[in-house]
Amino acid sequence: MFGWTLHGDGRTVAPGKVVAPGERLNWPATVAMGVQHVVAMFGATFLVPTLTGFPVSTTLLFSGLGTILFLIITGNRLPSYLGSSFAFIAPITAAMAQGAIGSALAGIIAVGLLLAVVGVVVQVAGLGWVDRLMPPVVAGAIVALIGFNLAPTAWSNFQADGIAATITLVAVILFAVLFRGFLGRISIFLGVIVGFVYSAATGYFGVENPDTGLSPAEVIDQAAWIGLPQFHVPDFASPSTWSTIAMFLPVVLVLVAENVGHVRGVATMTDDSVNRYTGRALIADGVATMAAGAGGGSGTTTYGENIGVMAATRVYSTAVYWVAGAAAIVLAFSPKIGAVFNSIPAGVLGGVTTALYGLIGIIGIKIWVDNRVDFSRPVNQYTAAVALVIGIAGFTMQVEGFEFGGIVIGTVAALVIYHLGNLIARARRTGADDGGPIPAVGQMGGDPEA
Template identity: 50%
Template sequence: KVPSYLGSSFAFLGPIGAAVASAGAGGGMAAALGGIVFTGVVLALVGLAVRAAGIGWVNWLLPPVVTGTIVMVIGFNLAGAAKGNFTKDPLIAIITLASIGLIGAISRGFMSRISIFLGLVVGYVVAYIMGDVDTKGISAAAWFDTPSFTTPTFSMNVMILFLPVVLVLIAENVGHVKAVAAMTGKDLDNQMGNALMADGVATTLAGFGGGSGTTTYAENIGVMAATKVYSTAAYWIAGVGAVLLSLSPKFGAVLSATPAGALGGVSTALFGMIGILGARIWIESRVDFSNSTNLLVAASALIIGIADYTWTRGDYTFTGIVNSTLVAVIGYRVLNAISEARSK
């Protein structure tokens, strides 16, 4: 009932790298997959708790000022990635971004809704004509093949490395579901537990299948914002299509060959749209920024997340999204409690 697409999560990269390094070449990836499975199980249990206890405690922990901030950080934290691709080939990036804008402005109906995709195609084709697309990998790839699998192994030392990822996934899921709710105008709080459970189950299956852990994809929220298509049927079709396409290395090679400039143009639009959805949560919830607690928490968390403040502790590096989430969640509760105690 929640229009959301699950894909590989960047939050797993840190602990996977640490797991591979600590476990050695012999069983590093297998141990990392065990950590992914562990993360999925914990997240599914959190979702089950939300279903049983209701969304009230989540709303208490994550009021609009916090969720809006998290959504904005999720989008704007990716600005560096968008810039990295954009600056690799500015001409193609500008052509792609301009194509998205022009198609959206002059088209109506279906064409307008897929302006993001069409803009990407335009950028890809122009780059191909200019000779900026490496086709060697496409030519060498087979049309059909089955993926290879690795059996997970479980080590407590490795699994502990993945615990912080659970916090990130909860924040991303809650923030994304809130963003979808704001975008569609539907109250999806009663589906929050199901969304967390679904991501947990998907992450568990991904780990057993040799893949990366999953999260709700912010990019698809941007696509929905641009297309105004919120049907869950589209995600069923996308899911089945993704499974079928995963059996074609040729298709994967075509995607891998997407020019950096085209990706930069598309991501500039999409990631910006995601960030603006966070502001929309603030506006529609009428967050009072004359309140010093709201202002300080949101401002500090945004800077920490956008600038990607990192903190390394042992084998794990807490990224900007994690740290901004901690500041937003914990900072709001502590400062709000102090403020309420003072007013009594």
């Protein structure tokens, strides 16, 4: 597992070559690149617990541990950093609004377990069944509604300090459009820093904690440089937990898409044989997510920021990720760092989440564009339209004491509309072939030949 071969002279990457997963540069260069990957994931990984109220240091700890678990389960053949998944923000936020961190953790564990099961099936049967269950129009709708479902939360934070929120949002956009490469990829993190500095300079550094009577600055000052993260225990006994778990389950669809995309991206840049580790990658992310939920951390996923760093450096060595995972674990044992991120004012969060939640939604739309989804077909139109409105409006439904939110209802709606619509289209076509009534052109349109 640890038998990396030295690439070239150990210092440089030859023109037109890449450092393969089983290779490495010399250890000083490897350590430096590992630290660079920590910087790349830092902003997004910290942002998720900051937005949801989860312990920052605990989330960072399980991010590092999850990365190491991922490397072990994939046989040290697939480079990846596992950071906090944005897809968990919506259900965690809903659960935390009711003060139910234990139920939220139960939901995270359920997602991890289901993802691991999907990984086992993929390992045995391949990815074809996933593509049939979630064709691009369905997958895109589900991903989009997860992001847009958070829009009211962004507006609530924005109203706390409109000026700070606007400055933060403008900074995020400017960093994204003015810079290329690494700085452009961490535009959200840089925007938070700009908003944070503005809030501190104008005296709005956050509100006093009513329980402790301490201001954010006092909390940071009193926090120790070294200490244990704050752990929490999942709660499977509460009556509300099972409806919370149902709210979390659609997140699996996002994690499957992210992991599959990550593996295919690495395979394209290194070796097609990497694709055979897709099942292991899903299992590994599932196990890492379950571990995080068991201790109080947020769910994990493969990170696009780190994929960008690999593409820019052409270094795909798994040795780099062992360094990154270890560095994240070390940083997790600094309560002062967690206190700094917990002190970010609500207005700053409102500005950055206005962009961030929208970007999550745009990822879903990009799935439609990349796969050339035909929206002239009514079944595709209604699959997307109904699911998005349910997610954006935040529909809720009570079923025998269980409350299901917009993400669950929208996901079910997308799956039912698409598959039922195409089933009817095929039945109508079969009826026409047997001499039955011929449907009008475009009447259903869900099936490719309907």
